[in-house]
Amino acid sequence: MKKLLAIIFLLISNFGFSQIKAVIFDKETKEKISYVNIWIENENIGTTSNENGEFVIDSSKGEILILSSLGYETMKINLKKIPSKIFLLPKSYELDEVIVSTKKENKEKVIGAFKDSEIGFFYATEKNPEIKARLFDFDSTYLETPFLKSIKLRIYSDVKNSKFNIRFYSVGENGQPDKPIYEKNIIGISKKGTKNLEIDLSDLNISFPSDGLFVSYEWLILEENEFKVSFLIKDSKKRIEKTLYEPKVGLLPTTQNTNSWLYKNGKWEKSERFKGNSPKPYLDNYEILAIELKLTN
Known part of the structure; x- marks a missing residue:
């Protein structure tokens, strides 16, 4: 009995030691940083810091921890x-010359318009922070x-008040998402169910770049975003359980895939x-994010 208790204690201790707990701060302001992408290099292990900059991650595999956040x-x-x-x-980024002009907002233009009936698939990540990007x-x-x-997106959530992040990128030399155009997180919050969610960007003064614009959707690996689901294996009575975010x-x-990119494990x-x-x-085709942008002057 004593040997059994010792083994159980050892297993619990090893599990505890394989978990890293830390808090992320801004080196200059010393303020905590929310929603940082965190993963272990070359491993399918990742997470996101919460609103207080805190995170916990399994360190039993791999050697290098990577942290990435806007700005x-x-x-x-x-x-x-x-x-x-x-x-x-x-x-710090070397920014191109910026021409400042006054917004009049008496003209509007919609690009990327979609119909709800055109969308037959909704995607959520499983274990790692991911970003899907669409080029306009x-x-x-x-x-x-x-x-x-x-910006308008078609969203489906099984949990209340789930959070995601919107990022904007310039276009790189190889056609991939490159430099962030806006340096702060744009956090969207979705209620339970299926709906079109529109996010107001009018106060951000983001202008459409002359070389194109990547609009991206980032999943946040947060406890409040977790949803457990089970799938029946084809031609079997067994089920697979998964945790979606x-x-x-x-x-x-x-x-054809001319404008859809995925950021995972630290690369596009x-x-x-x-x-x-x-x-x-x-099936056997590609996909792009269902995103509708509204432009104004």
């Missing part, structure tokens, strides 16, 4: 040397309405074709 330098730390307090350095090419007609007024976002099918890559049990017309 800060990406940091890599040896898993064996993780301090209880982590300080991220604010990042520049058109000279946007010069008449150069400012982003709002809400909210799910609507995707539109497309035959083009989205792959749908395989397996994907519904038609997604």
